[in-house]
Amino acid sequence: MRLNGVLAAGFALLIGLAGGAVMAPNAGATTDTAGVTAAVPTPDPANNPADDPAAEPPTIMATNFQLPFPCGQVWTGNSSASSAHQSWEIDFNRGSTADADLGDPVIAAAAGTVAISAHQGSTNGYGNLVKIDHGGGWSTYYAHLNSRAVSAGATVSQGQKIGTVGNTSKPGNNISPHLHYEVRSGSSYPSNIQKAVFNGTTFGYPAQTVTSKNCGGTSNPYTPQEVCGSGYDVIDSAALGTAGTVYLLYNNSNGYNCVTTIKKTSLGAATAVSAYLEVQGKTRVTDSGNFSYYAGPVRAAAADKCVKWGGKAGSSAYDSPFEHCGS
Structure with missing residues (x-):
């Protein structure tokens, strides 16, 4: 949670x-x-x-x-x-x-x-x-x-x-x-x-x-797998400067992708952070707000689909193209 x-x-x-x-x-x-x-x-x-x-x-x-x-x-x-x-x-x-x-x-x-x-x-x-x-x-x-x-x-x-x-x-x-x-x-x-x-x-x-x-407060106690849940594995990530990292995960058992942005700075303090996931042909799902440790999890069914994913922490943001088609 x-x-x-x-x-x-x-x-x-x-x-x-x-x-x-x-x-x-x-x-x-x-x-x-x-x-x-x-x-x-x-x-x-x-x-x-x-x-x-x-x-x-x-x-x-x-x-x-x-x-x-x-x-x-x-x-x-x-x-x-x-x-x-x-x-x-x-x-x-x-x-x-x-x-x-x-x-x-x-x-x-x-x-x-x-x-x-x-x-x-x-x-x-x-x-x-x-x-x-x-x-x-x-x-x-x-x-x-x-x-x-x-x-x-x-x-x-x-x-x-x-x-x-x-x-x-x-x-x-x-x-x-x-x-x-x-x-x-x-x-x-x-x-x-x-x-x-x-x-x-x-x-x-x-x-x-x-x-x-x-x-x-020196390191984030949460991992991407812990945020997204059992069965999810990291398949891609992008650094958000020094403020955090946004992760893309996939669950082979149910065909869901998951995105979470894990903070690296201002841990325990409520600061702006976001994560989003867009399955091709469907509406983008975003989780954003002032959070203490991470944004997300944002999950969506994406088996055999291309996805856009990204997030923001501090002043840094990442936006992917449509990719990881089928995983």
């Missing part, structure tokens, strides 16, 4: 649904009575053109939170592994043994200000806890940390290291290493716990394996 940087304020609190594969649970136990404050980062709606009968329905997201682990890492989260869990709290692991994740980096899911960085002692089961206030009533909690890399009052950016995975808790509470993660909105615990959203998609409760897109 594509993240779009423009969203009407009236829809800012809608959260999309996403499914996930159920994975093995991991250990964890916490209790907490602390209040919270946190932030609503810029919301982004997702869009898929109506020309593709298999396209996903539009989804509107409330946050731009990312997985609290480095770019590309794969982690399994579980909300039902601990009897102490309230509502939508998640425990994360990725290793095959109990201690495999000990010391792994934990990073900020979104930018904000560190509200708490302290060991909780006997107060609750969180052990070493970092709480980040994101503004607007939203906050995230990172518990059981082996070490903390930030101090209360510090300003952190999305993707900044804030600590490491651990198994700290209150005295007598023996747990295996994992990250306990929460998203809260408001101050009335536990009713203020919200469903976690990563990269614009709601976590697939009760358990899901997720790949981190928390890439620090």
Whole structure:
């Protein structure tokens, strides 16, 4: 799904649904009575053109939170592994043994200000806890940390290291290493716990394996194949200066072409970008607007047909002739 940087304020609190594969649970136990404050980062709606009968329905997201682990890492989260869990709290692991994740980096899911960085002692089961206030009533909690890399009052950016995975808790509470993660909105615990959203998609409760897109804004976390979907392969591309690249893909199984423009600069910011696909003899289909990471996917049935394709990012544009006839 594509993240779009423009969203009407009236829809800012809608959260999309996403499914996930159920994975093995991991250990964890916490209790907490602390209040919270946190932030609503810029919301982004997702869009898929109506020309593709298999396209996903539009989804509107409330946050731009990312997985609290480095770019590309794969982690399994579980909300039902601990009897102490309230509502939508998640425990994360990725290793095959109990201690495999000990010391792994934990990073900020979104930018904000560190509200708490302290060991909780006997107060609750969180052990070493970092709480980040994101503004607007939203906050995230990172518990059981082996070490903390930030101090209360510090300003952190999305993707900044804030600590490491651990198994700290209150005295007598023996747990295996994992990250306990929460998203809260408001101050009335536990009713203020919200469903976690990563990269614009709601976590697939009760358990899901997720790949981190928390890439620090230095590289686009999306690939053309990911944007267009399963079965599509890149058959051509054109650079749009330094601002991005427009890609033409084809799916042999259904005879569809797909075009997407992937940004290289201003990642995460809503800037003008477009992608289009024109099958010879049919009306051109275009996706354009102010988008955070890419334009498209634009898909159309094109078996045995010639196509024009192209796109724009920044001040650079590409327009092909009719070509790739039959693919």
